[in-house]
Structures are given as C-alpha cells and as structure tokens.
Amino acid sequence: MKHPLHVNSEIGTLRTVLLHRPGKEVENLTPKFLKRLLFDDIPYLPVIQKEHDYFAAALQNRGVEVVYLDKLMTETLQTPDLKEQFAEQMIGESKENVNGSSELLKEYLLSFSTKDMIHKIMEGVLKRDIDEEKKVHLYEFMSDHYPFYLDPMPNLYFTRDPAAVIGNGISINKMCEGARRRESIFMDYIMKHHPRFARHDIPVWFHRDYEFPMEGGDQLMLSHDTVAIGVSARTSAKAIERLAKQLFQRQENIKKVIAVDIPKTRAFMHLDTVFTMIDYDKFTIHPAIQGPDGEMNIFVLERGDDPERLKITERRNLAQTLKDVLGLEEILLLPCGGGDPIIAAREQWNDGSNTLSIAPGVVVTYDRNYVSNQLLRENGVEVIEIQSSELSRGRGGPRCMSMPLMRENLAR
Structure with a gap:
C-alpha cells in the first residue's frame, strides 16, 4: 500500500x-x-x-x-484493552488534578462509547460530572476547588x-x-x-x-x-x-x-x-x-x-x-x-x-x-x-x- x-x-x-x-473544549474556558x-x-x-x-x-x-x-482516534481504539490503556494514560498524565480519583475517573470514561470518550477527554472532565455519592471517599472537602479532574484541551x-x-x-x-x-x-x-x-x-x-x-x-x-x-x-x-x-x-x-x-x-x-x-x-x-x-x-x-x-x-x-x-x-x-x-x-x-x-x-x-x-x-x-x-x-x-x-x- x-x-x-x-x-x-x-x-x-x-x-x-x-x-x-x-469542540466543547473551548466552552470550558473561563476568565x-x-x-x-x-x-x-x-x-x-x-x-x-x-x-x-x-x-x-x-x-x-x-x-x-x-x-x-477525533475520527482517526475513534478508528484507532478498536479494542477494549486499547481503549482502557488510552484512558489510563490520559488520566496518568493529568495526575495533578486527579486527587486520588484515578479509578473512578477511568470507570467514568470507559462508560462512554469510544467516540464519546474521546470527545469527553478533549473537552475535559469537570468534578461535577461525577455523581456526588461516588466521590464520598475521595476527600473532596479538602480539594482546592479547581473545577476539573481532566483539563480541557482547547488548543x-x-x-x-x-x-x-x-x-x-x-x-x-x-x-x-x-x-x-x-x-x-x-x-x-x-x-x-x-x-x-x-x-x-x-x-x-x-x-x-x-x-x-x-x-x-x-x-x-x-x-x-x-x-x-x-x-x-x-x-x-x-x-x-x-x-x-x-x-x-x-x-x-x-x-x-x-x-x-x-x-x-x-x-x-x-x-x-x-x-x-x-x-x-x-x-x-x-x-x-x-x-x-x-x-x-x-x-x-x-x-x-x-x-x-x-x-x-x-x-x-x-x-x-x-x-x-x-x-x-x-x-x-x-x-x-x-x-x-x-x-x-x-x-x-x-x-x-x-x-x-x-x-x-x-x-x-x-x-x-x-x-x-x-x-x-x-x-x-x-x-x-x-x-x-x-x-x-x-x-x-x-x-x-x-x-x-x-x-x-x-x-x-
């Protein structure tokens, strides 16, 4: 070929x-x-x-x-193992915001279709996106009030x-x-x-x-x-x-x-x-x-x-x-x-x-x-x-x- x-x-x-x-990543910009x-x-x-x-x-x-x-990435992540590996790497390289919630974040991202997961990673994951009852053990009361687990990628x-x-x-x-x-x-x-x-x-x-x-x-x-x-x-x-x-x-x-x-x-x-x-x-x-x-x-x-x-x-x-x-x-x-x-x-x-x-x-x-x-x-x-x-x-x-x-x- x-x-x-x-x-x-x-x-x-x-x-x-x-x-x-x-995409929506630019709408997650705030002053x-x-x-x-x-x-x-x-x-x-x-x-x-x-x-x-x-x-x-x-x-x-x-x-x-x-x-x-986004289309190339959707076509790339064709197996569950590769999709999970990609999610883990994105979370791992965003560790400064994750605050001990890696497993919860991974579960959240993998709940989406491959296409939607890629878009979610691009637009960023807000702390409010995760159900409150799932965050009880994450000590969110000690957080710095930064709104994102994963930053948006507007660039x-x-x-x-x-x-x-x-x-x-x-x-x-x-x-x-x-x-x-x-x-x-x-x-x-x-x-x-x-x-x-x-x-x-x-x-x-x-x-x-x-x-x-x-x-x-x-x-x-x-x-x-x-x-x-x-x-x-x-x-x-x-x-x-x-x-x-x-x-x-x-x-x-x-x-x-x-x-x-x-x-x-x-x-x-x-x-x-x-x-x-x-x-x-x-x-x-x-x-x-x-x-x-x-x-x-x-x-x-x-x-x-x-x-x-x-x-x-x-x-x-x-x-x-x-x-x-x-x-x-x-x-x-x-x-x-x-x-x-x-x-x-x-x-x-x-x-x-x-x-x-x-x-x-x-x-x-x-x-x-x-x-x-x-x-x-x-x-x-x-x-x-x-x-x-x-x-x-x-x-x-x-x-x-x-x-x-x-x-x-x-x-x-």
Missing part, C-alpha cells in the same frame, strides 16, 4: 492534512483559567466551528483530503504542534506547556495502532518522552534535504540537536538542519508565527525578528565524522543562509504588514505571517490581515482568505491549524 506519510517541502501540493474541528490553558480570550463556539468548516472546505475545494483527529485545533511529518517519518513532540503536553498522545496512538498507519514501519525521529521540548510550529521543511527549526519559547536547542542526530543517523535524504534563534515571547511563539515559505523563492517574515542588516543567530547542523557529534556552522544573515541551502541566486522576503511597524505588529499578532502553502505560490491566510495579503498578491502569490474573527483568538493561523500528512514532490 502507498505510504501514508510524505512531506519533503513546505510548498509541495498538499494532498492530505489532519485537522481538529473545535480565571485562561492563562493556565494558554488562551487570551474565549472563542464563541458556533462561530469558531463555522470558520473552521470554511477553512476545511477551502482545502477540500482545492483537492485536499481532510482527515479529522487541539492547532494540530501542527503535537507532531510533524518529516520525509516519510514523524516527530511526535514533547510539548513545552503542561496545558498541551497530552496532545501528542493522540498522534502516538494513531501512528502505532490506526490501520492506515500501523501497517507501515513509520520511523519516529523524535519522541514525546524526551526531556526537552519541541513543537511543530517551529519545524519547517525547506526542501527535501533541509529542515529549519526555530529555537523559540516552545522549542529548545537540546531538542533540535536530538532530532538532527536522529535524522542523520537513520536516513540519508536530509543533510542539514537549520536552527533559527527567535525572540522568546508569546507574540513570537513559534518560527512559523514570524516566518513561512510560500514559493520556491518567496517567504513571509515579521521584520521584528531581524537585527540590523538582517542579522540573526542561525546555526547550520550537519553530519559530523562521529555519529554522536554534529558539524555546526554559525551564520548571521537569514536571506543569505536561505539562498545557500536552497541553491538560489535571489529570494524575496515579504514583510508582515508591509513592514510598517504598527501594521506589522498588529497583523503578526493575528498571524499575518502564519501562511499555509497548499501549492507553490498558493497560500491560505486569515482575511483580517489585509495589508499582508495585498502584499502577497502584488508579488504574484495566490491568496485564499478564510474567516478569522474567532479562530484567531487562539493565537494561531492557518499553518498552525493544519498538520500535512502528504505533499507532492516539487517539480524542481
């Missing part, structure tokens, strides 16, 4: 993508716990779902197969971050923030047990058990032989080194890993919030990540003579580094907001630089970033705008909301 994973560029024609339609759950505001569920459906339809209208996380619609396809393998990521750490469990189970993937010997280049974090928003496939990874607020240099060693030791195609240091702020959460590839020689960029004359801290990692040692070259200029690794004479860096300091800051906050390429020179963007979108059009890029009043409240754009599983090889 055809291999189910293949991504060797950022811009190859997109064939299959993983999405998650926002008191927004910071804990990594949100700045509370989306309105009917509208965010409508906007997400529009996004999915825009992809499907271009011939992209859209697969959904799930950003499917880019928990895992990323690199070549014909996958990086199953160690998420940085506790609120998101359980998200990569879904991809771990899907890769191991879903019939679409389990029958293939899919290499895992990086695993979620590693002690240092990495997230998919920082992982960009620049070409068939070069990966760029942001050293960001969510991805550590140690994790990049680990991934590079695994790639160099276990496959032959990828020759370089480019580590790009970006400011460690919430606005610049991942590399793809400030930099994306949109054509063979065109990129979006937020000017604020560059110093004078385009200077940045960039490190080119390559195979060393010893498999456990990397050859590391330090670079300073992003444009020149991109030209060198991609073999290009010239490239075009298109500044978010046209480079205007006020417009750029506003549109970058609303993910004006977070474009999803679905083919060379064809991108999906948020409609609200109209200055950036017009600049793209003026430079020959086809822009497919999607509605974004509620989707943007989660601080992620079209690239953040999509995990490509299959892309076509580039023609050149």
